[in-house]
Amino acid sequence: MKTTGRKSSRRKPTAAVKSHSKREPKATRAVRAAKIYRTFAAEYPDAKTALDFNTPFELLVATILSAQCTDARVNMVTPGLFRKYPSPASFAGANPTELEQDIKSTGFYRQKTKSVINCSRSLVEKFGGEVPRTMDELLTLEGVGRKTANVILGNAFGIPGIAVDTHVGRLAQRLGFTNEDDPAKIEIDLMELFPKENWTQLCHLFMAHGRKVCASRLPKCEVCCVSASCPSAFKFSAKGKPDLKKGR
Numbered sequence: 001m002k003t004t005g006r007k008s009s010r011r012k013p014t015a016a017v018k019s020h021s022k023r024e025p026k027a028t029r030a031v032r033a034a035k036i037y038r039t040f041a042a043e044y045p046d047a048k049t050a051l052d053f054n055t056p057f058e059l060l061v062a063t064i065l066s067a068q069c070t071d072a073r074v075n076m077v078t079p080g081l082f083r084k085y086p087s088p089a090s091f092a093g094a095n096p097t098e099l100e101q102d103i104k105s106t107g108f109y110r111q112k113t114k115s116v117i118n119c120s121r122s123l124v125e126k127f128g129g130e131v132p133r134t135m136d137e138l139l140t141l142e143g144v145g146r147k148t149a150n151v152i153l154g155n156a157f158g159i160p161g162i163a164v165d166t167h168v169g170r171l172a173q174r175l176g177f178t179n180e181d182d183p184a185k186i187e188i189d190l191m192e193l194f195p196k197e198n199w200t201q202l203c204h205l206f207m208a209h210g211r212k213v214c215a216s217r218l219p220k221c222e223v224c225c226v227s228a229s230c231p232s233a234f235k236f237s238a239k240g241k242p243d244l245k246k247g248r
């Protein structure tokens, strides 16, 4: 990801940023959220999904394969995979043992094989071989939860959705945009806070920042472009664990 390298605003905040819904007025939080969005958008102007795909179906398969696996690894597997199985019908009729070997390097390959084959069969049998465009329909497919459905809606169809993965959930919590742990509830909190047209890109921005700066174990608050607006800034111990005495 391209970054601007700005440093001037990356200082320990002089005044504590109030955090979380119970203490921070909703209107104040919305202003802070908008500012953070703008800062991230400037910091990561090229943020987008890291999975390679040409069609909604390819993105669907790639997203299923990306569970517990890096996007880079998935991108190494999918070109050959889609040459061998170019359509939902091809995957629906695949030999499971053979497909397991084809996707083995992405991990959890037995479950993923089952999901991809059954998902493809449903597409062929219920949706004419096309990926559906609604959350309710996508959720009927095996291997597809809200996160995957939102990835498909947002990135394949341009329908705004918030896909709460580990980075998005962690950033939402640390930035004081949610008190929830349940991804579905985090999704709702973020939907209420950000304009609909920004939902899909918000996820890309959070993922970019989560990978580059706000890592799970050791966030780099000292170089973070939103540290002045983050209630969790500099509240992690030297070991990277949240220092609970400092609160969040």
Ligand code: SF4
Pocket (backbone or CB within 6 Å): 174, 175, 213, 214, 215, 219, 220, 221, 224, 225, 226, 227, 228, 230, 231, 232, 233, 234
């Ligand atoms: S790196 Fe630190 S300051 Fe930046 S968002 Fe994460 S916890 Fe907040």
